[in-house]
Amino acid sequence: MAKPTVVLLPVWGAGHFMPMIEAGKRLLRGSGGALSVTVLLMPAPTPEAAVDIAAQVKREEASGADDISFRHLPAVDIPTVHTGIEEWVSLILRSHGPHVRAAIAGLDCPVAALVTDIFCTPALDVAAELGVPSYVYFTSGAVMLELLLYSPVLDEEVPGEFSEMDGALNIPGLPPVPPSVLPATMLHKKKMSTYRWFLETGRCYMKATGFIVNTAAELEQSVIDAIADGRCTRGVPAPTVYAIGPVIALTPPPEQPHECVRWLDAQPPASVLLVCFGSKGLLPPPKVREIAAALERSEHRFLWVLRGPPKDSRPGQRVPTDAMLDELLPEGFLDKTKGRGLVWPTRAPQKDILAHAAVGGFVTHCGWNSILESLWFGVPMLPWPLDNEQHANAFLLVSVLGVAVPLRLDRERDNFVEAAELERAVSTLLGGGDGEAGRKAREKAVAVKAACRKAVEKGGSSDAAFQRLAEEIRRGAVNVPKKRN
Numbered sequence: 001m002a003k004p005t006v007v008l009l010p011v012w013g014a015g016h017f018m019p020m021i022e023a024g025k026r027l028l029r030g031s032g033g034a035l036s037v038t039v040l041l042m043p044a045p046t047p048e049a050a051v052d053i054a055a056q057v058k059r060e061e062a063s064g065a066d067d068i069s070f071r072h073l074p075a076v077d078i079p080t081v082h083t084g085i086e087e088w089v090s091l092i093l094r095s096h097g098p099h100v101r102a103a104i105a106g107l108d109c110p111v112a113a114l115v116t117d118i119f120c121t122p123a124l125d126v127a128a129e130l131g132v133p134s135y136v137y138f139t140s141g142a143v144m145l146e147l148l149l150y151s152p153v154l155d156e157e158v159p160g161e162f163s164e165m166d167g168a169l170n171i172p173g174l175p176p177v178p179p180s181v182l183p184a185t186m187l188h189k190k191k192m193s194t195y196r197w198f199l200e201t202g203r204c205y206m207k208a209t210g211f212i213v214n215t216a217a218e219l220e221q222s223v224i225d226a227i228a229d230g231r232c233t234r235g236v237p238a239p240t241v242y243a244i245g246p247v248i249a250l251t252p253p254p255e256q257p258h259e260c261v262r263w264l265d266a267q268p269p270a271s272v273l274l275v276c277f278g279s280k281g282l283l284p285p286p287k288v289r290e291i292a293a294a295l296e297r298s299e300h301r302f303l304w305v306l307r308g309p310p311k312d313s314r315p316g317q318r319v320p321t322d323a324m325l326d327e328l329l330p331e332g333f334l335d336k337t338k339g340r341g342l343v344w345p346t347r348a349p350q351k352d353i354l355a356h357a358a359v360g361g362f363v364t365h366c367g368w369n370s371i372l373e374s375l376w377f378g379v380p381m382l383p384w385p386l387d388n389e390q391h392a393n394a395f396l397l398v399s400v401l402g403v404a405v406p407l408r409l410d411r412e413r414d415n416f417v418e419a420a421e422l423e424r425a426v427s428t429l430l431g432g433g434d435g436e437a438g439r440k441a442r443e444k445a446v447a448v449k450a451a452c453r454k455a456v457e458k459g460g461s462s463d464a465a466f467q468r469l470a471e472e473i474r475r476g477a478v479n480v481p482k483k484r485n
């Protein structure tokens with residue numbers, strides 16, 4: 001009989017798709033050949049994303065992992081008016097529910113589990129209907145998971161708007177939390193559909209069999225405990241948390257090192273500041289100007305992945321041309337910083353860069369994958385969060401883990417940071433400014449790197465959680481009745 005399969009339902013996006021595929025591959029390896037993986041591909045939101053997805057799928061198929069197969073879900077009418085990725089995905093999924101159900105029921109092997117992306121909550125109902133164990137694969141950290149689960153409680157405890165609240169919030173397992181670090185959707189007006197979506201997602205999560213979280217107990221133990229003992233769900237035990245991370249797709253460096261890596265080879269150890277704002281890090285010109293001014297004045301070495309202004313401001317132009325770089329950057333910037341700075345105008349191999357001994361600090365938008373990669377290589381951070389749960393992630397880095405130097409930003413002004421503030425923080429982080437704060441962050445980053453690596457080693461906390469999960473999934477395989485197709 002065909003081996004039981006784990007069905008993955010990822011959403012598109014660099015921070016979501018690849019981490020879930022990587023987790024699926026680990027489940028495959030961990031099952032010792034007892035399982036296969038079936039990835040259900042939702043239609044891409046844009047033609048660009050469709051090309052990216054096709055390339056990723058081709059790469060995975062070419063890598064020869066026979067036990068992973070990809071199936072495209074049929075296209076549905078993509079709504080053109082929506083309030084963001086959350087609503088888009090839930091609209092798509094609602095129309096897709098029957099296709100997901102049909103795809104699972106049509107499999108000619110037992111189904112061990114349905115693992116969905118954090119946004120795919122309607123799929124939890126499909127799993128329940130088919131009697132299949134369901135897991136949410138959490139591509140962010142346990143703090144975000146806790147905020148989602150705790151949001152219905154917080155909503156009742158705080159009668160007004162979070163955006164207008166003074167003081168700090170008491171969130172189990174965390175030091176007092178300033179409301180300004182809540183995820184963007186929680187700061188929306190309570191009557192808005194996005195805010196209601198957030199609360200509803202937290203409630204839906206309670207239907208899952210478990211949460212597979214890309215974190216390690218060593219990073220978020222107190223939060224994981226608060227979820228496990230029901231402190232954030234009014235005493236009702238939440239689904240089990242499996243902290244199996246850091247899950248990072250590491251590939252051997254290419255034979256021909258990337259130009260950025262070659263440039264780093266010529267720099268002294270721990271001397272370079274990496275500035276990179278993730279897969280969607282397209283910054284508007286005023287922010288670019290502040291960064292340039294800070295980098296020019298700070299006199300530190302830097303590698304700046306500058307991916308141009310937001311798409312809307314220049315339709316069709318995502319990669320800046322030389323002319324655009326000249327226009328974006330202050331006059332003479334490239335000449336003045338020649339030798340100590342490299343501006344890279346398109347996607348860069350961030351992991352290979354963070355792995356390089358010359359990198360001493362990272363200005364990051366605090367996407368969870370970037371954070372894990374930085375921790376994995378022991379690089380201290382300057383958090384410049386922009387959106388989603390990134391402010392809460394920054395709070396974890398500064399106030400819980402101590403691996404980052406705080407950067408004062410103005411959330412009211414679209415997370416604006418003044419050049420002088422960035423310059424101060426850079427010199428603190430790389431040395432030369434407030435020596436003590438920078439030294440502490442650097443030391444902590446080294447300690448957390450060791451903890452992360454230990455967690456995934458045989459017998460480590462994440463390895464043990466992964467073994468428990470793999471065993472539970474193996475035991476959970478069910479034959480989905482065809483008549484429910």
Ligand SMILES: O=c1ccn([C@@H]2O[C@H](COP(=O)(O)OP(=O)(O)O[C@H]3O[C@H](CO)[C@@H](O)[C@H](O)[C@H]3O)[C@@H](O)[C@H]2O)c(=O)[nH]1
Nearest residue numbers: 014015139140278279347348349350351367368369370388
């Ligand atoms: O030039 C670049 C830019 C990015 N990356 C990689 O792209 C990924 C980016 O992932 P992440 O840091 O998580 O950023 P986003 O793609 O912006 O992440 C989305 O998904 C994350 C996980 O759910 C959330 O934490 C974020 O808020 C959300 O924006 C990382 O692996 C980076 O190494 C590169 O390799 N080169």
